Structures are given as C-alpha cells and as structure tokens.
C-alpha cells in the first residue's frame with residue numbers, strides 16, 4: 396500500500412493553501428513571502444538548513460504565530476487570527492521538536508489529553524465522573540486504547556512517560572496528536588535524536604497513519620533519507636524564503652537546494 400502509485404491515486408484536493416506568508420520577529424525575518432500548498436492525503440516535507448524558518452512555518456499553520464503578511468486557507472476558508480486551540484478544533488494537530496508531554500503522567504493519560512478538543516463536557520465533569528461525562532469518557536478511553544494498539548505501546552500504557560526511552564516518548568507524543576483524530580498532522584522533527592531502528596519504526600507508523608486513516612501529514616525532518624522515502628512532495632526553505640518545491644527527486648537535484656545545504660553564500664550575503 397506504500398507504493399508511490401497507490402499514494403498518488405489517493406492524493407486529493409488542496410486542503411491547506413499558504414500564500415505569501417511573511418513573519419517577522421522585530422528585525423528577524425523568519426518567513427519571507429512563502430507560498431505552497433498541501434493536498435489532502437499527501438505526506439509533505441518541509442526541509443532546509445538550521446534557521447531556515449521551518450518551525451516558524453508550522454507555528455503559523457497551527458495558529459501559534461500570526462504572520463504580518465499573507466493568507467492561510469484551510470479547507471477552503473481563509474483564516475484570520477486563529478488560536479492553536481481553534482486550529483486543533485478544526486482538525487490540525489501537531490507534535491513538537493522538543494517533546495512536550497506530562498512527564499509524571501502515564502502513557503494512557505498523556506494520550507487522553509489529546510482527546511480534549513473532542514470532549515463535549517468539561518474536564519471537571521470528567522474528573523468528577525459525573526454520569527453523562529462518565530459515558531463519554533468510556534468512549535474516549537476506547538478510542539485511546541485503539542491508538543495505543545495501533546502504535547504498539549500496550550506494554551507501557553501505565554508507565555509515567557518521564558521514565559520511557561526517548562524513542563518511545565516520541566511515539567507517545569504521536570499518539571497524543573492522533574487521539575485528536577486530525578485531518579492534518581504537523582510533525583516537527585519526529586525522528587530527531589533517534590537511532591536507526593527507532594527511525595525505521597517511526598517511519599512505518601507515519602506511513603501507516605497516512606495509509607490507514609488517510610491523514611494528511613506535513614513534517615519537518617533533517618534526515619534526508621527519511622524525507623526522500625516518506626514524502627510525496629517537498630518544500631525547501633532557506634533563510635526564510637522558499638527556494639524549491641517538488642517531488643523528492645526534483646528537489647534533490649536542484650542546484651539551489653544543493654548550494655543551501657553546502658552553505659554556499661547567497662548573493663545578498665556576498666554583497667554585505
């Protein structure tokens with residue numbers, strides 16, 4: 396099911412359209428006039444050297460940063476200043492470069508926090524096990540158990556995540572994002588700090604999430620082998636600007652991309 400042909404058949408309409416985004420922090424331009432789109436069902440990589448503006452772009456997409464210029468159209472609707480919880484409620488979930496889990500809480504409870512946007516009744520009602528909330532909680536727990544089975548982490552379901560090896564913590568973080576049943580999953584360096592075996596496991600889970608649930612995925616990744624194996628299309632940023640956009644093969648052989656990775660000076664730097 397992971398063949399390029401099978402995936403090409405499944406890729407649909409543009410679901411997220413990023414147009415002319417410029418994001419500044421004082422004098423620092425993190426993103427400069429960046430445009431690209433993400434199609435339903437695809438795995439889209441965002442790559443580039445350190446400081447290229449990749450994490451900033453994910454933060455713009457999930458509403459954490461508000462760009463000074465440009466528009467984001469999500470599922471056909473131009474978005475104004477959407478907050479992260481609103482983005483989550485409309486189907487965008489993410490993981491972070493540095494794991495952001497509750498270290499003292501179990502795997503199960505951490506993944507359960509990913510269901511919050513789906514809960515009709517407040518957390519207090521759930522904590523009090525109030526009748527209707529209890530019924531709802533059972534349904535949420537059953538969904539979370541499916542996520543745990545899917546990610547093959549039954550054996551650590553009751554272990555506090557702070558005690559888990561790094562690779563498993565990353566998997567729990569993926570589980571928490573999946574618990575929100577996202578349409579678009581944003582992964583910020585899902586393989587960072589992993590050994591080869593952990594990377595292979597994570598790659599398999601990313602492909603399975605995409606295949607089995609049809610989840611659209613945008614990921615930032617530094618490991619070029621992983622990017623080339625997983626992604627349908629790749630957008631390349633450098634110094635805040637887009638320098639290439641295309642299939643893995645296309646961007647790999649693009650001279651601007653090769654220069655950016657080799658650290659070849661830009662014209663503007665040479666002039667400075």
Ligand SMILES: Nc1ncnc2c1ncn2[C@@H]1O[C@H](COP(=O)(O)OP(=O)(O)OP(=O)(O)O)[C@@H](O)[C@H]1O
Nearest residue numbers: 420423424425443444445446447448449450451452
């Ligand atoms: N909150 C912030 N305040 C000020 N400057 C920021 C902030 N976030 C990012 N920047 C700056 O914006 C630029 C792009 O940073 P960003 O983290 O998006 O790059 P990146 O491509 O994700 O880098 P890396 O691969 O090293 O994680 C950098 O110059 C960075 O210092």
